[in-house]
Amino acid sequence: MPELSRLVAAPSVVNIGHGTLNTLSDILADPALCPGSRIVVIAGKNSSQEVTAQLRELVPDATWVTAxxxxxxxxxxxxxxxRTTGFDLVIGVGGGRILDIAKFVxxxxxxxxxxxxxxxxxxxxxxxxxxxDAQTGRTSVGVTPPVAVIVDLDLLKSTPPAMLSAGIGDILSNISAIADWELAHEATGETVDxxxxxxxxTAADTMLFHPGAVQDDDFLIALAESLVLSGIAMTMCGSSRPCSGACHEISHAIDQLFPEKSKPHGFQVGVGAVFASFLRGDQPTAQHLARALRQHAMPxxxxxxxxxxxxxxxxxxxxxxTRPGRYTILEHLDLSHEAIGEKVREFVQAFH
Ligand SMILES: [Zn+2]
Structure with a gap:
């Protein structure tokens, strides 16, 4: 029997909606997802009372660690x-940074x-x-994706709108990252998945054309689903390639050169994506991206x-x-400092 398809690595459970934190009990009761009772919760020091109290009720015997x-x-x-204590499962609760620490641990x-x-x-x-975080900006480490993802809209009520809209920029940047990947295929023969x-x-198009805003439930659900889809896309090809190109190289460079001016990742890659599309000569895409970012008051x-x-x-x-070996429009054009200066000034003028 020939192999007609491939297995897709994805979280076994994705629960997005109101009150979904309560589904944690069912997840923990499933031995396929939670192989034992020794649970460590990794939370941030700014975790809200609301989420902490709810979670302590759901996992009363867990060990808590503040990262x-x-x-x-x-x-x-x-x-x-x-490791010296030994656990069966890690629960990360928080924003991107805490979830990244939990995945790493x-x-x-x-x-x-x-x-x-x-x-x-x-x-x-x-x-x-x-x-x-690393000495020079930020570093990416390959890890196993979570077995379950919970996005409880009730827990997002107290989240600053900017920390919701930043995710939109990260998703929209997929469009530019994919264009870089396709360019690499044409120019270097790199395989595209x-x-x-x-x-x-699909995740990016959802954000590009969704008329809603971060105050709306249906928009937040679409955003959370798009973030999950992007994660699975990366897992599927074993790298960040479908979601990270010149847009991300520019953001990493901002983190490295101007750490005191760093803004949320999604803000920086959003600007990077518009500029990279402009550089690619794809004005319709650059305009679409800029329009979508402005719709959400993003940079x-x-x-x-x-x-x-x-x-x-x-x-x-x-x-x-910042990303040796990744072929994008920047490596393709290989412009001089002077030529980049000219392009950036043209870009600023065109999008003002
Ligand atoms: Zn990103």
Whole structure:
């Protein structure tokens, strides 16, 4: 019997909606998802009373750890500390950073993890990548995606709108990342995974054309689902390729060169995606992306990120070195510092 399809690695459970935190009991009662009763909850120091109280009721015997520091070194120390006690499952509860630490700790110890999101700021919710702070900006570490993802809309009520809209930028940037991947295929013969592209593009198109706003339930559900789809797209091809191209290189460069000016990841990759599309000569896509970002009061231009034109130029020049081996429009054009300066100034003028 020939193999006619492939197995897709994805979370076994994705529960998005009102009150879905209560589904945690059923998940924990399933031995296929939770192989034992020794549970460690990793939360942030700013976790709301509401979520903490609810969770303590649902997992009264769990060990609680507050992750204060998002560096790779701190995550490694935490993973080693918890290994000496030994656990069966890690529950991460918080925003992107806490979920990334929880995924890292779980993967380092080969324990399963569950992600409970308290914001929707980036596509790490169900992804096989953990983004941690490093000495120079941020680093990406390959990990196992969570076995279950819970997005309880009731827990998002107190989330600042900016930490919800940032996720929109991360999803929209898929469009530019996919264009970079297709360009790499044409220019270097790199293999493109069509299924990963289908998932990542569907997620982005949902955000591109959804008329709603982060105040609406149906929009938040679409955003959470898009974040999950992006995560599965990355897991499917074993890399961040369908969701990360020049847009992300530019964002990493901003983090490295101007750490004191860093804005949420989704804000920076959104601007990066519009600029990369402009650079690609794809004006309709650049306009679509800019329109969608503005619909949600998101940054489009360097100045919206608090960067001067010269600072943004420096970031674009530095960008390719942040992700060696990734072929994008930046590596393809290989422009001089001067030529990049000209393009950035044209971009600023066109999108003002
Ligand atoms: Zn991203």
């Amino acid at each position: 204060e520091n998002g560096t790779e070194e701190a995550a490694q120390i935490l993973a080693t500390e918890l 779980a993967a380092a110890n080969q324990w399963p993890s569950i992600a409970i999101a308290t914001n929707l700021a980036h596509d790490g919710l169900a992804s096989p990548v953990s983004i941690l 069509g299924v990963a592209v289908a998932l990542a593009r 489009v231009l360097p100045e919206d990120l608090g960067l001067t034109t010269d600072e943004f130029i420096a970031a674009v020049v530095h960008a390719p070195s």
